[in-house]
Amino acid sequence: MTVRSMTRSGAPGVSAAGSFWRQFRRSRQGMIGLAILVAFGILALVAPLIVDPAQFSPVVARTLGNPQWAPPSEFPPLGTDHLRRSVWAQFVWGSRVSLTVGLAATAVTMVIGTAVGVIAGYRGGRLDSFLMRITEWFLVIPFLPLAIALASVLGRSTRNIILVIGLTSWPWMARLIRSQVLTVKQRLFVDRARSLGAKSGHIIRNHILPNVSGLILANATLWVPISILSETTLSFLGLGNPGNPSWGKTLEEAFANGAMTRNAWWYFVPAGLGILTVVLAFTMVGRTLEEIADPKLGKER
Amino acid sequence: MHPGVTPLVEARDVHVHFGTARAVDGVSISVMPGEVVALVGESGSGKTTLIRALQGLQPVTSGEIRIRGAEPEWKGRAGRRTFHDPGIQMVFQDPTGALNPRHTIYEIVAEGLRIQGRRDDEEELVATAMARAGLRPPERFFSLYPHQISGGQRQRVVIAGALVMEPSLLLADEPVASLDASIRGEILALFRSLVDESGLAVLVVTHDLGLAWNIADRIAVMYLGRIVEVGAVEEVLAEPQHPYTRALLSVVPGRDEKPQLLKGEIPDLRNVPSGCRFHPRCPLLQSGLLPEEVAARCVGEDPGRIGLEEIRAAACWAVAR
Amino acid sequence: MSEPVLVLEDLRVTYRTSGGAVPAVRGVSLEIPAGGSLGLAGESGCGKSTIAGAVLRLLPGTAEVSGRVLLAGKDVYELKPGGLRAVRWTAGAIVFQGALHALNPVQRIGDQIAEPMLVHQTVSTPKAAKTRVAELLESVGIPARRAAAYPHQLSGGQRQRVLIAMALACDPQLLIADEPTTALDVMVQAQVLELLADLRRQRDLALLFITHDLSLLTTYCDRLAIMYAGRIVEEGPSGDVFAGPSHPYTRGLAAAFPRIGDRSSRMAPSGLGGDPPDPAALPAGCPFHPRCPLARPECREAEPALRISGPERRAACILV
Known part of the structure; x- marks a missing residue:
């Protein structure tokens, strides 16, 4: 019985995860990236405790008696904008929006991309050709026009931004995962499972997915910054949710209201740096995960 | 051939074609309970395709497969039918993979x-x-x-x-080819003891005649999609009849005889030679010692397939059947 | 007898790894006379392929080599890079296992064979190289017109x-064949080995043949050396060693290759128990003792040295 509980209770899983963590810990870039992400994650989580979103209304900001265009020295910690709102409050809240959009959009990308990639790669044949033609069709449409068109049809909301980013970026993921599935499918252990009478579901769950999961995880991590940047772009173009200030939205408003010409650097620098830091951190973690998932990569680098 | 005993698996005139490539081209073979049958041949002889068909993973183009005397439970549409029988299990060449x-x-x-x-x-x-x-x-x-x-x-x-x-039958595809020579004996001994102790049967695909000598009861030699010689291991390896079997045996390292090298490599399955499919490489035909009428048949007439009923046979015009 | 083409004197190779030093070759001495042949056999991990690499100084930077390697009278490890290049190919050339990976897939085979000749200037003009490539291809049984083919077309x-033609391009005195036929079918293997034997006779070529298949070595080599855990444990004339092994390891290895027709091996496959030792954690005493059917208590104490076990034969076992 002791043996069964040992093998069934996921002891091996723990040891696999353990070895993964051991390898991760050895990477300096991965650990620095992770520390930054944890810090921003905490900031995003506690944002509602620090900031009351009501103050983003210009009316509330005015009743609070805030000064307009105040530099950080006059209104610590980060000054105010043209509507007398605290830039710090926007920065804190923006981290929440940017991370949410980045993660959620990536999740949408991953779910669609993995489903299409696994089905196309595993089933092959006509279904594969069909799915890949659709994928290519999405790939050749330029991102911005499609995203703008979709966003204007769906309306301006955070949820729609997530959908727009997810719907336009899954084809990359689908192709990547499909190629990996094609490789894993050739492995002898898939043949063995088939000879044991396994159906497709079992093979995909037990053999295909576990062997592409490292790649999926690494790419998901690398995809979050791209999603955050896409969100920034869309918000900057005025397609974001006006009541829910993301970093991209802050940049857009700063730009639109002449923060650059007024030299009101405190308005746009925090959001810009925030985007840069988070994107960099995700990339560092993602690269590290990628190297662990595919050891060949590490040597070539 | 073993009256009263039902074979565990029986293939009758099985064909597996991939487009114009005839990987298995009319093969009949059976495995009885408690016996080890060695299926010997080079790569490109169709032996791996054949055992995949016996296992139900490879749809057959035509022919009959019986498991313990009965039709397997076929699944899938016509022409792509497969089956699964837990009583037939597979052992692979590359255990790491x-x-x-x-x-x-x-x-x-x-x-x-x-x-x-x-x-x-x-x-x-x-x-x-x-x-x-x-x-x-x-x-x-x-x-x-x-x-x-x-x-x-x-x-x-x-x-x-x-x-x-x-399982009652193990299909083993080159089970020791990727292992160190020293480990080979242990794994083969394991197969033999499983057969001797529990009545399991093994169909082992190999290019290694020494393996057949080590553990097999019967042997079937395959060339270009056909079985060209069958028989008890002692008989076939002591007195091979088909010139292909003779050549294979002569190149086993460490034998006293001079290796009889065949020219070239096994032809493409898409271009099976006419007449006897072995004739372009046959040393017997090339020696010029065959009577003219036999030589003519070698070039012009297919020596046919070896049926399930034959205990000892070679598909060769030069061998009296 | 003329000067030996290859001499190894107490060759030791240790790989530096993150897990510490791993000794792969632990003091091997051997000699191949001009035109002679030696078969080196053993399980994977016994160090036999490391020796092939050590002879031509092809080992990775993590390998530390000590002892002497004399190839055609020159100490390979004291040569300057230029001299080393000259010795590779012209004095000793290697035929690798896995022909698919050793060839460049996007270069015509004729050009690949010509390359070492042009590099070493054994031919003066590309035209002469072309003629020589044609000769070489014919000599290994490939029609000269196939020089224009790419590897995947073969x-x-x-x-x-x-690969053999490439190795012969600069007329070496020694050919090192590391598992040259592992991936090949029996008939093709026999064809390639017979070709090697013919070439050796024609060119008076010495051969170092490395494989795990002892039965091949008895047919194609004069002498045999059996390696276990980085050392030679038995050596001697190949027929004698295979037919009457002195070392229990050789006996186990030889028994793994049955003689077809030999009643004693019929339905009785045999081999060694256990697994090859981990080079990073060798057992104390004779490294073979955990798997040895004849092991005695004293085998755990000291590692036996090679000693005379018959005419021109040596074995490293206390029972000899």
């Missing part, structure tokens, strides 16, 4: 049971199968991963994963 | 022949 590196030995051996939905006495069955495959004590291996054990042990894990299904 | 056996 056959084991999912992310699964523990226990999970690998138990996989067949889990696929069949048998969970109640799983641990006991797994432990028994592992002990039978020579992994003792089994508990010591349960939570290890494939990379933590040696090549020979990996092959035993593959065998245990097959034995856990309590 | 069969496995033909690719292995191309």
Whole structure:
């Protein structure tokens, strides 16, 4: 019985995860990236405790008696904008929006991309050709026009931004995962499972997915910054949710209201740096995960 | 051939064609309970395709397959029919590739049971199968991963994963070709003892005639999609009749006779020579010693297929049948 | 007898790894006379392929080599890079296992064979190289017109022949064949080995043949050396060693290759128990003792040295 509980209770899983963590810990870039992400994650989580979103209304900001265009020295910690709102409050809240959009959009990308990639790669044949033609069709449409068109049809909301980013970026993921599935499918252990009478579901769950999961995880991590940047772009173009200030939205408003010409650097620098830091951190973690998932990569680098 | 005994598996005039390539081109073969049959041939002879067909994974173009005397339960549409019979299990050439590196030995051996939905006495069955495959004590291996054990042990894990299904027939594709020479004997001895002790049957595909001599009761030699010679191992290896078998035997290292090298390599399955498919490489025909009318038949007439009923036969015009 | 073409004196190779030093070769001395042949056999991990690499100084930077390697009278490890290049190919050339990976897939085979000749200037003009490539291809049994083919257009056996032609390009005195036929079918293997034997006779070529298949070595080599855990444990004339092994390890290895027709091996496959030792954690005493059917208590104490076990034969076992 002791043996069964040992093998069934996921002891091996723990040891696999353990070895993964051991390898991760050895990477300096991965650990620095992770520390930054944890810090921003905490900031995003506690944002509602620090900031009351009501103050983003210009009316509330005015009743609070805030000064307009105040530099950080006059209104610590980060000054105010043209509507007398605290830039710090926007920065804190923006981290929440940017991370949410980045993660959620990536999740949408991953779910669609993995489903299409696994089905196309595993089933092959006509279904594969069909799915890949659709994928290519999405790939050749330029991102911005499609995203703008979709966003204007769906309306301006955070949820729609997530959908727009997810719907336009899954084809990359689908192709990547499909190629990996094609490789894993050739492995002898898939043949063995088939000879044991396994159906497709079992093979995909037990053999295909576990062997592409490292790649999926690494790419998901690398995809979050791209999603955050896409969100920034869309918000900057005025397609974001006006009541829910993301970093991209802050940049857009700063730009639109002449923060650059007024030299009101405190308005746009925090959001810009925030985007840069988070994107960099995700990339560092993602690269590290990628190297662990595919050891060949590490040597070539 | 064994009156009153039903063969575990029986193939009658089985064809497997891939487009114009005739990988298996009319093969009849049977395996009886408790016997080891060696299917010998070079790569490109169709032997791997044949055992995939016997296992139900490879749809056959035409011909009949019977499992324990009955039609298997076919699935899928006509022309792409496959079947699965838990009584027939497979042992692979490359044990390292056959084991999912992310699964523990226990999970690998138990996989067949889990696929069949048998969970109640799983641990006991797994432990028994592992002990039978020579992994003792089994508990010591349960939570290890494939990379933590040696090549020979990996092959035993593959065998245990097959034995856990309590099969009556093992199909083994070059089961020792990727193992160190020193390990080879142990794995072969394991096959032989499984057969002798529990009446299991083994159909082993190999290019190694020494392996056949070591463990097989009967042998079938395959060339270019056909069986060209069958018989008891002692008879075939002591007195091979088909010139191809003779040539194969002569190139076994360490033999006293001069190696009889065949010219070139096995032809493409898409271009099977007319007449006897071996005639362009046949040393007997090339020697010019054959009577003219026999030589003419070699070039112009197919010597035909060896039927299931034949105990000792060679598909060769120069051999009296 | 003339000067030996290859001499190894107490060759030791240790790999530096993250897990510490792993000794792969632990003091090997051997000699191949001009035109002679030696078969080196053993399990994977016994160090036999490391020796092939050590002879031509092809080992990775993590390998530490000590002892002497004399190839055609020159100490390979004291040569300057230029001299080393000259010794590779012209004095000793290697035929690798896995012909598919050793050839450049996007270069015509004729050009690949010509390359070492042009590099070493054994031919003066590309035209002369072309003629020589044609000769070489014909000599390994490939029609000269196939020089324009790419590797993927050839069969496995033909690719292995191309590798042999490449190795012969600069007329070496020694050919090192590391598992040259592992991936090949029996008939193709026999063709390639017979070709090697013919070439040796024609060119008076010495051969170092490395494989795990002892039965091949008895047919194609004069002498045999059996390696276990980085050392030679038995050596002698190949027929004698295979027919009457002195070392229990050789006996186990030889028994793994049954003689077809020999009643004693019928239905009785035999081999060694246990697994090859981990080079990073060798057992104390004789490294073979955990698997040895004849092991005695004293075998755990000291590692036996090679001693005379018969005419021209040596074995490293206390029972000899």
